[in-house]
Amino acid sequence: xxxxxxxxxxxxxxxxxxxxxxxxxxxxxxxxxxxxxxxxxxxxxxxxxxxxxxxxxxxxxxxxxxxxxxxxxxxxxxxxxxxxxxxxxxxxxxxxxxxxxxxxxxxxxxxxxxxxxxxxxxxxxxxxxxxxxxxxxxxxxxxxxxxxxxxxxxxxxxxxxxxxxxxxxxxxxxxxxxxxxxxxxxxxxxxxxxxxxxxxxxxxxxxxxxxxxxxxxxxxxxxxxxxxxxxxxxxxxxxxxxxxxxxxxxxxxxxxxxxxxxxxxxxxxxxxxxxxxxxxxxxxxxxxxxxxxxxxxxxxxxxxxxxxxxxxxxxxxxxxxxxxxxxxxxxxxxxxxxxxxxxxxxxxxxxxxxxxxxxxxxxxxxxxxxxxxxxxxxxxxxxxxxxxxxxxxxxxxxxxxxxxxxxxxxxxxx
Amino acid sequence: xxxxxxxxxxxxxxxxxxxxxxxxxxxxxxxxxxxxxxxxxxxxxxxxxxxxxxxxxxxxxxxxxxxxxxxxxxxx
Numbered sequence: 335x336x337x338x339x340x341x342x343x344x345x346x347x348x349x350x351x352x353x354x355x356x357x358x359x360x361x362x363x364x365x366x367x368x369x370x371x372x373x374x375x376x377x378x379x380x381x382x383x384x385x386x387x388x389x390x391x392x393x394x395x396x397x398x399x400x401x402x403x404x405x406x407x408x409x410x411x412x413x414x415x416x417x418x419x420x421x422x423x424x425x426x427x428x429x430x431x432x433x434x435x436x437x438x439x440x441x442x443x444x445x446x447x448x449x450x451x452x453x454x455x456x457x458x459x460x461x462x463x464x465x466x467x468x469x470x471x472x473x474x475x476x477x478x479x480x481x482x483x484x485x486x487x488x489x490x491x492x493x494x495x496x497x498x499x500x501x502x503x504x505x506x507x508x509x510x511x512x513x514x515x516x517x518x519x520x521x522x523x524x525x526x527x528x529x530x531x532x533x534x535x536x537x538x539x540x541x542x543x544x545x546x547x548x549x550x551x552x553x554x555x556x557x558x559x560x561x562x563x564x565x566x567x568x569x570x571x572x573x574x575x576x577x578x579x580x581x582x583x584x585x586x587x588x589x590x591x592x593x594x595x596x597x598x599x600x601x602x603x604x605x606x607x608x609x610x611x612x613x614x615x616x617x618x619x620x621x622x623x624x625x626x627x628x629x630x631x632x633x634x635x636x637x638x639x640x641x642x643x644x645x646x647x648x649x650x651x652x653x654x655x656x657x658x659x660x661x662x663x664x665x666x667x668x669x670x671x672x673x674x675x676x677x678x679x680x681x682x683x684x685x686x687x688x689x690x691x692x693x694x695x696x697x698x699x700x701x702x703x704x705x706x707x708x709x710x711x712x713x714x715x716x717x718x719x720x721x722x723x724x725x726x727x728x729x730x731x732x733x734x735x736x737x738x739x740x741x742x743x744x745x746x747x748x
Numbered sequence: 749x750x751x752x753x754x755x756x757x758x759x760x761x762x763x764x765x766x767x768x769x770x771x772x773x774x775x776x777x778x779x780x781x782x783x784x785x786x787x788x789x790x791x792x793x794x795x796x797x798x799x800x801x802x803x804x805x806x807x808x809x810x811x812x813x814x815x816x817x818x819x820x821x822x823x824x
Binding site: 353355466469 | 750788789790791792793794795796797798
């Protein structure tokens with residue numbers, strides 16, 4: 335039986351801001367994006383704001399209705415990353431198996447170090463105490479025998495608490511909980527499960543697994559295993575990088591996009607970042623996917639193949655624009671768009687050469703050009719070399735997705 | 749603000765430890781640190797910040813200094 339801890343930094347962004355601004359500690363505080371650029375949603379809030387009903391993800395004006403005295407601050411991701419790193423350093427004192435899940439959560443497998451530091455609860459309490467003293471923020475920790483229940487445990491008591499879900503007796507603790515508490519039961523899955531009368535984790539666990547697979551596909555079985563405590567996923571060490579499946583960037587624009595030219599400008603910035611990230615990983619993509627969301631928040635994705643694997647932004651932009659032209663007829667202006675490189679292959683892999691076009695020489699020239707651009711940018715900064723089209727509408731293009739957005743969402747299934 | 753940013757004279761030892769030897773007060777007076785009573789990583793809830801905390805004795809008084817990545821400050 336393993337012993338796994340899930341450590342969750344409580345109200346992370348807001349706690350960090352409150353630590354640096356002691357005078358705000360007794361006021362409702364929220365960290366929010368910039369409403370001027372239409373990123374004005376709540377990213378995190380402190381306990382006082384939470385009690386007033388402020389929710390993560392809601393618009394700033396909604397939150398201000400609930401909490402009139404709400405103090406809002408813009409996020410400082412560099413600071414949060416530093417805290418995240420410092421917290422992880424503390425975890426490494428107890429085990430080398432630390433798997434981050436986002437910026438503020440980590441799984442720790444302490445099975446091998448229990449004979450040194452004591453049982454799971456002792457280690458959890460020690461970590462809680464140290465984080466509080468050394469970083470001035472609180473964590474809640476779930477201790478269990480698999481990753482899913484450890485995460486469930488850390489969500490049960492907040493803030494600054496340890497929750498045990500031992501193998502003996504997990505049924506009494508976990509099974510009465512609503513099925514939505516389980517990782518990966520979102521809005522639509524929970525709706526389906528509720529239709530079968532599966533409202534609690536216990537009911538999900540006791541139903542015949544075939545009923546679930548017939549109705550939910552392979553996800554049904556996965557959720558059934560989760561509910562029965564049969565998840566066997568290991569806690570990965572941080573350097574066990576798993577293969578990247580796709581690389582994408584997206585943005586919500588400061589104003590609605592109204593024509594293909596607007597979209598091309600934003601696609602240019604996004605594709606430049608995607609292409610640069612592909613080159614960093616030594617990968618090429620064989621396909622491009624675009625993501626469109628209009629001003630009523632309806633969204634769709636479309637994808638297409640490239641003629642040959644590429645990490646050139648020009649080719650990615652061309653494909654993205656082609657997909658847009660073929661699939662969107664401007665019923666409504668667009669609010670958010672994204673570009674994703676899919677079907678990744680290694681840069682040095684063999685490719686099918688074309689018998690008729692002599693594009694390969696030109697391609698080589700292009701590739702060495704982008705590498706030169708990369709090295710200029712790494713020496714003198716991203717802004718030192720930009721496409722001229724970025725000057726057409728600087729409000730739309732004044733962002734750098736590669737370096738500004740350092741926090742990427744992660745998946746449990748790597 | 750209960751936080752005072754300070755100029756601090758520091759001795760860097762072979763072990764990598766940074767030991768503050770004296771502080772320069774706001775009016776320019778220099779105070780020797782007589783003794784360091786405690787040295788550990790900690791957050792300052794009072795002054796707002798974190799780093800390595802030095803509890804020092806200066807002229808018979810206990811003073812709490814913080815080294816936040818090279819930025820030194822004192823809790824009032």
